[in-house]
Amino acid sequence: MSESASKVRSLSDEQIINRWGFDYYVFKALSAFRDADYTAFTHFTSIIENLVVRPVDGHSDMIVKLRCMQFLSRINNGDKLDLTFEEPKTPLESALSVLESICRDMSVPPREQECVKQAIIETLVMVCLRGGEFARAEEVLLRHFSDAADLAGKKKLFESLIRRRRSSHSVLQLSSYADFKQDMLDFIERLYRVPEPFLLQMLKRSGHPGVSSEPVTSSSQDRQKTSAAAEDHGSVSARLSLRSLRQVYGVLSERYGVSVSFTQLQQELEQEEEEQEQEEEESPELHLALTETQPETAYAGMTISRLVQEDDSQLSAEEEEETQIRIVVPSGPDSDDPEVQTPVRRSDTQNSECSSAQICTPARHTQKHNRIVLSSDVESEGPAASPPASRCSSRHKQQQKKSHHSESECVMMEVRCSSAQVSSPARPSSSSSSPAVRRSDRDTQRQSRILLSGDVESEDHAASPPASRRSSRHKQQQKKSDLSVGESAPVSTPARPSSPASVTRSDRDTQNQSSEMEVEDGGSSVQHSTPARPSATDAPRQNRSVTVSSESEDHSLSPAAQTPRRRSSPSSGGAHRRRRARWQDVSGTHENWSDEESLFSATSDRSSKKYSRKMWTVQESEWLKEGVQRFGVGHWEKIRSAFPFTGRTAVNLKDRWRTMLKLRLV
DNA sequence: GTAGGGTTAAGA
DNA sequence: TCTTAACCCTAC
Numbered sequence A: 001m002s003e004s005a006s007k008v009r010s011l012s013d014e015q016i017i018n019r020w021g022f023d024y025y026v027f028k029a030l031s032a033f034r035d036a037d038y039t040a041f042t043h044f045t046s047i048i049e050n051l052v053v054r055p056v057d058g059h060s061d062m063i064v065k066l067r068c069m070q071f072l073s074r075i076n077n078g079d080k081l082d083l084t085f086e087e088p089k090t091p092l093e094s095a096l097s098v099l100e101s102i103c104r105d106m107s108v109p110p111r112e113q114e115c116v117k118q119a120i121i122e123t124l125v126m127v128c129l130r131g132g133e134f135a136r137a138e139e140v141l142l143r144h145f146s147d148a149a150d151l152a153g154k155k156k157l158f159e160s161l162i163r164r165r166r167s168s169h170s171v172l173q174l175s176s177y178a179d180f181k182q183d184m185l186d187f188i189e190r191l192y193r194v195p196e197p198f199l200l201q202m203l204k205r206s207g208h209p210g211v212s213s214e215p216v217t218s219s220s221q222d223r224q225k226t227s228a229a230a231e232d233h234g235s236v237s238a239r240l241s242l243r244s245l246r247q248v249y250g251v252l253s254e255r256y257g258v259s260v261s262f263t264q265l266q267q268e269l270e271q272e273e274e275e276q277e278q279e280e281e282e283s284p285e286l287h288l289a290l291t292e293t294q295p296e297t298a299y300a301g302m303t304i305s306r307l308v309q310e311d312d313s314q315l316s317a318e319e320e321e322e323t324q325i326r327i328v329v330p331s332g333p334d335s336d337d338p339e340v341q342t343p344v345r346r347s348d349t350q351n352s353e354c355s356s357a358q359i360c361t362p363a364r365h366t367q368k369h370n371r372i373v374l375s376s377d378v379e380s381e382g383p384a385a386s387p388p389a390s391r392c393s394s395r396h397k398q399q400q401k402k403s404h405h406s407e408s409e410c411v412m413m414e415v416r417c418s419s420a421q422v423s424s425p426a427r428p429s430s431s432s433s434s435p436a437v438r439r440s441d442r443d444t445q446r447q448s449r450i451l452l453s454g455d456v457e458s459e460d461h462a463a464s465p466p467a468s469r470r471s472s473r474h475k476q477q478q479k480k481s482d483l484s485v486g487e488s489a490p491v492s493t494p495a496r497p498s499s500p501a502s503v504t505r506s507d508r509d510t511q512n513q514s515s516e517m518e519v520e521d522g523g524s525s526v527q528h529s530t531p532a533r534p535s536a537t538d539a540p541r542q543n544r545s546v547t548v549s550s551e552s553e554d555h556s557l558s559p560a561a562q563t564p565r566r567r568s569s570p571s572s573g574g575a576h577r578r579r580r581a582r583w584q585d586v587s588g589t590h591e592n593w594s595d596e597e598s599l600f601s602a603t604s605d606r607s608s609k610k611y612s613r614k615m616w617t618v619q620e621s622e623w624l625k626e627g628v629q630r631f632g633v634g635h636w637e638k639i640r641s642a643f644p645f646t647g648r649t650a651v652n653l654k655d656r657w658r659t660m661l662k663l664r665l666v
Numbered sequence B: 001g002t003a004g005g006g007t008t009a010a011g012a
Numbered sequence C: 001t002c003t004t005a006a007c008c009c010t011a012c
Helices: A003-009 A013-034 A038-051 A062-076 A091-105 A110-130 A134-144 A149-163 A170-174 A177-191 A198-205 A219-239 A242-255 A262-282 A284-290 A299-311 A317-328 A346-351 A356-376 A388-423 A443-452 A466-480 A500-515 A551-556 A575-587 A618-631 A636-642 A650-662
Strands: none
Touching: A013 A038, A013 A062, A013 A177, A013 A198, A038 A062, A062 A091, A062 A177, A091 A110, A091 A134, A091 A636, A110 A134, A110 A149, A110 A170, A110 A177, A134 A149, A149 A170, A618 A636, A618 A650, A636 A650
16 A cells, blocks of 8 residues: 555544545535625634644645635634734735735736735725724725726825725725625635535435535524534434445545545444443433434523534533533523624625624624524524624623523533534634633733624723732632532632633643644644653543544644643542543643634734743644745744744744754654 | 744743 | 743844
């Protein structure tokens, strides 16, 4: 067998399946974008974002796809001037950077490149003007706007509007932002046509009725489809004979270069089943929960519970039960928003004046509501265009809800961290990729996230001085060993009130564990070599889960995960504690993933610039190594833009390289 | 943009 | 309190 084939064989089931999932969600995200269902788009990018922190079989076009997603995410948020993907750039400026990378990686005709660039810049100027940000408009105009003769008139006009502080002008209304988004999508699609994903093909081949690669058309439809798909999935698998499955697998695995044999998979499956059975003995409900049929729980609780069940076999039975109960409770009257359901659609905005504020608000609302949604599992979207005032009221609502549901939200965060990492459809993207889910003990970052997600919680989380942070950290650490994960509420300090954020620590840890994404890009896959570092009392990952499987063990050996900075609480007691200990053990640090790390998510609040530390993931280190191989040491900027680093500067790369050299990792 | 020394945050 | 990875600052 060829080397690559054996490499493929060495891939874990998770890597392969994540790759399928990745392809699928990229496909869906593009479809959603095409249908101007930007809410769904952000949901999908959020899923992708979470997916890629898990080990993924990184095939050749993965980076291209990631770039496209990055680009569209920035475009999608381009009318929100208060968001940033990379400070201090506006989303559209970030889009320009991504565009450069795209153009570098793929052969884009210079003419088209220039056109797209110019379109972005013009739109950015218009967005600034519409939003009354004249200084910024001027800056953009000076810094980016082409001096080409044919654009001189337009430039002059913009200059004049800036001078006169005019935020409305016929020119500004000529094109809507929604049109612009679609133009950018056209560009991406011209550049790279995403093939139909393997999973869809599988589903089609299974003869499953109603399966089409048609894009989602609206979030509500999406919901229906999603839930239908979820329901149907069970029946499909039930209907498929082993023989036909083997045939389909044969054909498709050949096409997609998956050379894990069917028999091998079967064996693994059997093995897993055995292990599952063992687990089942310990937590029979978990197994039950994995079935599609649900007890007559409220609708609202169902999907979330399934999410929990499908993914989080780490949850013990008792947790499971508790989780379900808690999730269902809040899905009361205020769990949905009647005024919602109006995504920004192209048709809507075409005729409208389409001021940036108008465009902005829905997304914000979405982001805000998502958290609620998450706990109620009723997807809702923000009102199409609500004035700031209504935002405020909705904010209050949110806060009220928060106080009511803080407990359940805690659970939700827990749910997310273990199960919904990859799959929560209700999870907002951008900021949302969870203000609260991310590193919570970073005031600045939390603050920025919070701001981004609609300022909902910002008041509660005023930045605290380092000292208090430290003390709160200590407190947490003290409590850590006593607290079970879901009980984070008591962990409250002025700096860190009891909120989902407190849970995020463990959440973070999980993410850390999963952060070492092994992209085996093409043939150059390099499993990260383990540095000879003492790995403390690495409690074995005894709580193996269906999702994490033995993968995580490999990862735990990675440098990032192996950093001695762990507070491994002695694993004693119930599953809570065991799991927690495991997270702590493999996490390396709770800060492996920070806000900026999200591939598609924006952060905001450029003002609060505080030193926050973000550990390097194995994946990033791999990129760096590859970059150095490709471009040579010292070309940090080139390397940075050649890989989808997020939140990393060239200097960061240089520093990391220095550290890697020091640690003899290279 | 990069190199290299200094500083800081956070785990041991 | 020590150690160290990540980050900052400044000179080039």
